[in-house]
Amino acid sequence: MTTPAVEDRSARTVGPANGAALAAFLAAGIGALAVGLFVILAETDLFSAPSLYAPAGGVSGRTTFAAAVWLIAWVVLHRRWAGREVEPRRVHVATLALVALGVLLCFPPLWALL
Amino acid sequence: MDTLLFSERSIWTMLHGIVLGGGALVTLFAALFSLVAMRVPAGAAADAGAVDRQARYLAGLTVAAAVVLWLAVIVGTYVSFPPYRAAPPEGTADLSAYPRSLLLSSPGTEWLHGFAMEIKEHVPWIAAMLATAVAFVAARYRSAVLRDARLRRMAAALLGVSLALVAGAALLGTFINKVAPLE
Numbered sequence: 001m002t003t004p005a006v007e008d009r010s011a012r013t014v015g016p017a018n019g020a021a022l023a024a025f026l027a028a029g030i031g032a033l034a035v036g037l038f039v040i041l042a043e044t045d046l047f048s049a050p051s052l053y054a055p056a057g058g059v060s061g062r063t064t065f066a067a068a069v070w071l072i073a074w075v076v077l078h079r080r081w082a083g084r085e086v087e088p089r090r091v092h093v094a095t096l097a098l099v100a101l102g103v104l105l106c107f108p109p110l111w112a113l114l
Numbered sequence: 115m116d117t118l119l120f121s122e123r124s125i126w127t128m129l130h131g132i133v134l135g136g137g138a139l140v141t142l143f144a145a146l147f148s149l150v151a152m153r154v155p156a157g158a159a160a161d162a163g164a165v166d167r168q169a170r171y172l173a174g175l176t177v178a179a180a181v182v183l184w185l186a187v188i189v190g191t192y193v194s195f196p197p198y199r200a201a202p203p204e205g206t207a208d209l210s211a212y213p214r215s216l217l218l219s220s221p222g223t224e225w226l227h228g229f230a231m232e233i234k235e236h237v238p239w240i241a242a243m244l245a246t247a248v249a250f251v252a253a254r255y256r257s258a259v260l261r262d263a264r265l266r267r268m269a270a271a272l273l274g275v276s277l278a279l280v281a282g283a284a285l286l287g288t289f290i291n292k293v294a295p296l297e
Binding site for chain 2: 018056
């Protein structure tokens, strides 16, 4: 993905640069997709994240790995965008699309189709 | 009284579902309502002190929502889920102490594990990530969230999605607990 760093203050009235906010939003979308991907990979037997707490089973590995992806994405994006003005439209659309895809991949009826 | 009214795992289940899950629903809804109700339309004259105060309340509310939701998710995954999925010893006839096996033992309740619990295992983690992003933005940007239409709309959208996911998971959890409670 290219960095959408076009200056756009037309819809902004006041306040600091929006980069840190958009980094948090997009990282949450990436985290949501990571949850969905770890689930679908396990369901299709392509990759099972190791269980980190045996009594809870595989869900402990899937969710912890996804949370790690989320936090790493957040740190990386924050370091790139904090203090900068970022064009928000594409980031908003990408975030919502990633969240929708992540939730969809967690939907059991989908697994039966694969 | 020499008998316990509730078992330890029943208390943890209530803490997970009613206290933390319910708390997350309440705080997420309150945060979403506040974000919309306290918005400052572009060009509108507003008392800066009042807006700052409202933004501080909103930040506190979103942080509370994220913290309560994470606690619900972690308690659910690491405290309530293990006894739910515990396998019964060979030859066990009464499965009431083993909710997962009890649900899977009947075609009429199988979906409560294969659909409902599978969703509950993962989707709340997504909700917690979204709520955390909004809490971070509300805490860092304060009144800018109430004044900046784009930031506000995105924060409201993510709070709304998070609320919907938590509400769905809570409903499915209620169904599961009605049929196969952790007692």
